[in-house]
Amino acid sequence: MRKLVYGMNLALDGYIAAPCDDIGWSVPSEELFQFWSDQLQATDLMLYGRKLWRTMSSYWPSGDQQPDATPAEIEFARRWRDMSKVVFSSTLDTVDWNARLVTGDAVAEITRLKAEDGGRMSIGGATLAGAAMRAGLIDEYVLATAPVLVGGGTPFFTALDNWVHLKLVETRTLPCGVILTRYETRR
Numbered sequence: 001m002r003k004l005v006y007g008m009n010l011a012l013d014g015y016i017a018a019p020c021d022d023i024g025w026s027v028p029s030e031e032l033f034q035f036w037s038d039q040l041q042a043t044d045l046m047l048y049g050r051k052l053w054r055t056m057s058s059y060w061p062s063g064d065q066q067p068d069a070t071p072a073e074i075e076f077a078r079r080w081r082d083m084s085k086v087v088f089s090s091t092l093d094t095v096d097w098n099a100r101l102v103t104g105d106a107v108a109e110i111t112r113l114k115a116e117d118g119g120r121m122s123i124g125g126a127t128l129a130g131a132a133m134r135a136g137l138i139d140e141y142v143l144a145t146a147p148v149l150v151g152g153g154t155p156f157f158t159a160l161d162n163w164v165h166l167k168l169v170e171t172r173t174l175p176c177g178v179i180l181t182r183y184e185t186r187r
Contacts, residue, residue: 002114004047005122006129007039007142009178011150014157016126018150021051025148029176030072032144037076039142043083044118047110049125050089053099056080056124061097086113088128107135130158140184141166147177 008016009026017023028036040046048056063069063077085099088106095101102109110132113121123129123138132138143156166183173179 002045002116002118003120003139004110004114004132004137005039005043005120005140005142006124006132006138007122007140007144008124008126008156009144009146010156011146011148013149013151014155015150015153016156017154019153021154022150023055025150026146029174029178030070031174032176032178033072033076035144035174035180037072037079039122040076040079040083043120043122045113045121046083046085047113047121047123047128048085048087048099049128050087050092051127052125053085053087053089053092053095057095057097057099106131107137110137111135126154126156126158133158133164134160136164136185138164138185140169140182143179143181143183145179145181 009028010016011025018025060077060080064074066073081097083098085097086102087095087099088102088109090103092101106128114137123132129138165186167186168181169184170182171179
């Protein structure tokens with residue numbers, strides 16, 4: 001069975017985006033960017049909701065060709081392009097960049113993918129991850145908590161019907177002040 005990991009940058013007050021989907025507060029430092037690049041390298045399959053897919057696919061297909069791209073950004077762009085991706089959306093017609101589109105029941109498809117042999121899967125996007133959370137499909141949570149309060153917006157965690165017990169497996173503070181925490185779901 002594959003492991004499903006949900007991780008994103010979030011503000012100290014728990015939001016992954018401020019109102020109007022503003023993520024300007026979350027510009028990663030070199031260390032944070034390297035952390036996420038390492039996470040991507042450890043992932044075999046990325047699962048995206050529509051909004052995060054649009055954000056990622058608007059930049060990373062050519063991120064390595066930007067004149068000011070750092071070596072880490074070049075590496076990340078190449079990894080991102082090459083990896084398999086599944087995009088969940090009822091409004092998109094097509095996806096590209098080594099991705100396939102799922103328009104049906106996301107929880108059923110994620111459950112099917114988890115049951116397959118293979119490596120780690122990562123899920124991104126609050127709505128998609130929220131559905132997986134409520135269905136009890138998330139095995140690990142990775143939080144990169146920035147020292148900023150945004151006051152509202154899109155929360156990292158969704159409302160749940162039941163408690164989810166977690167075990168802290170890692171905590172680390174980056175020089176930029178971001179605190180990285182990893183929790184495994186206790187079953």
